[in-house]
Amino acid sequence: MASVDTAHSAPAISNPDLSIDDMRGVFRAWLTDHASELERFRTLPTDVEEIFSGHGAALQKLLYDAGWIRLGWPADVGGIGGTIAHRALIGEELVLAGYPTPFSFATQEVMGPALARFGSPELRTEFVPRLLRGQESWxxxxxxxxxxxxxxxxxxxxxxxxxxxxxxxxxxxxxxxxxxxxxxxxxxxxxxxxxxxxxxxxxxxxxxxxxxxxxxxxxxxxxxxxxxxxxxxxxxxxxxxxxxxxxWGVSMFILGCERGAAAWQRQAWMRWQLEQLVTQSPSLSDETIGEAFELISGLRLLARRTLRALSAGEELGVRPSFDKYLMSSAEKFLFDAALTSMPERLLMGDDQESADWRNDYLYSRASSIYGGAKEIQRNIIAERILGLPREK
Ligand SMILES: Cc1cc2nc3c(=O)[nH]c(=O)nc-3n(C[C@H](O)[C@H](O)[C@H](O)COP(=O)(O)OP(=O)(O)OC[C@H]3O[C@@H](n4cnc5c(N)ncnc54)[C@H](O)[C@@H]3O)c2cc1C
Structure with missing residues (x-):
């Protein structure tokens, strides 16, 4: 039988039941204290292999060992108490402090909760900690x-x-x-x-x-x-x-997490990308910046609602279809703005930063397909939330 993972180091968090604002303060202080250790995470590689076996896994392990990634998970999967809302603030604060989170942060929110919820005790206790530590991916x-x-x-x-x-x-x-x-x-x-x-x-x-x-x-x-x-x-x-x-229930739960909880991590990343864009592209108009900010902020509010529902143990139902819909709208708008405001660099620049913009622009095209295509989300919203008649 699988045993409970005992390789957790002592967490930096003495009281996981702090209010969200107080926890934010403690995490910010930890980020300041560990600035030199975190310095190498200020840039975000787009190379997939580097994210899984280098940068992303290393950041995850550092945060896991300090206890931050263990917030909001049950004790038998390596958690240390606190709520899902606590664990959500980690990704956001990292980004605000200038350490953009790799997409592996979002993927752990897609499948981890499903194994924690539907998996047998043996599966949960053996595998969820490995995922959270960045030791393996699914x-x-x-x-x-x-x-x-x-x-x-x-x-x-x-x-x-x-x-x-x-x-x-x-x-x-x-x-x-x-x-x-x-x-x-x-x-x-x-x-x-x-x-x-x-x-x-x-x-x-x-x-x-x-x-x-x-x-x-x-x-x-x-x-x-x-x-x-x-x-x-x-x-x-x-x-x-x-x-x-x-x-089917397991898969719908996973898709709900992908469309909702993972959208929270994604909006934090998009905010960081918008800041980079504003700094690097002086020709960007105020209207475009404003609209991008509005879309990303709207996504933040929707994803926050989903996180609250997950925290309260409520069924997500089909509501994360709204989150997914807005996520792809915001992402496409943001990278369209990048293309329009610095076309030469995005299309032809051969330095790493330009290549990263290009890569993120191209991946943003897929945001209206993965996790359920946009047309499908529209159908779900129309039929199952608004109660409109089904197309014959
Ligand atoms: C980058 C990326 C990553 C992915 N990662 C994964 C992954 O890790 N695991 C995984 O299992 N899958 C993954 N997918 C697959 C993704 O879930 C599917 O591509 C998606 O669900 C659409 O399915 P499909 O490609 O078969 O297109 P189809 O279902 O054939 O749809 C084709 C088009 O028809 C439209 N359409 C279909 N049915 C309707 C309808 N009833 N009403 C209106 N329009 C409709 C769709 O919206 C779409 O525009 C990924 C896809 C991408 C692009």
Missing amino acids: CQGFSEPGAGSDLGSLRTKAVEQGDNWLISGEKVWTSWAQYASRCFVLARTGTQESAHRGITAFFVDMDTAGITRSPLRAITGQDDFSSLHFSNVVVPKSRVVGEVNGG
Whole structure:
């Protein structure tokens, strides 16, 4: 049986129950005291490998060892008390202090909460601390060729065999799968007709025999995602997350976190990007700066509502569709502004900073696709929140 991780160092936080404002003050003081140690995190690499195995993992470990990343997580997964709102302020304060957070900060908010909530005690206690410490990363094996927006029609199949399940099928667009140690795989355990009612979520070790990863090169020039082939992959029954045939609830929870809680980290990053843009691009108009600020601030308020709901243990429902919708609007607006205000640099600059702008601009195009396409979010808002009639 997996044991509770005991490798946590003594946290810097003596009282995790401080008010949010007081905790902010304590964290700011810690940032000041550790400025020299943090200096190397003032720039944010866009190279994916560097984020996973260098910069991002190192920042995460530093914060984990000091206790900050453990705030707001349950004790059995390495947490030290406090609320989700406490843990959310860490990413934001880091950015405000000039240490932009890599996207791995957002991804830990996408899948970590799902394993903490739906995973068995053995899975939770063994794996969530590894994720939080930056020791390993996980990927999300949902989409398939022919099953993206229509996720309920997925065809990857899991067949019961003794103490195991045998998984076969294909996943696509699995972000950063080549760096991931585990994958949340959605597979069909019911009939094809059972649609979303016949899907189970599995927590699969990526080094299991029968899994082939084929990196896919994005327009950024980086291998941002992979396609995954599963050929009779043996997955122990202990790796089912939640109930058999209950994977839809797990996946909707993960997507809710991706559309909502992760949006909180993203808005902090966008604020930092906007500041960089204002400094580096004097031709930017006041109107554009104002509109970008308005969109990012709107996202901040929406994401804060989602965090509060998560903190209170409320069901998220479909409301994070608003967050996701605004997240992609804000991100696209911001990087459109970057392109318009410094086109030569963004398109042709060959220094690292220009390359980073270019990379972020290109990735911003995908913000209206990943986590559920914008049109789908519009449909959800229209039908399930506003109660408008479904299109016939
Ligand atoms: C950068 C990036 C990272 C990704 N990472 C992951 C990942 O880690 N894991 C993972 O599982 N997936 C990932 N995806 C896949 C992503 O979730 C899917 O691309 C997305 O859900 C859309 O599915 P699709 O590509 O099959 O497009 P389709 O579903 O075929 O949609 C094509 C177009 O038709 C529109 N459309 C479809 N149905 C409707 C409808 N009913 N009403 C109106 N419009 C509709 C869509 O909005 C879209 O514009 C990633 C995608 C990108 C771009």
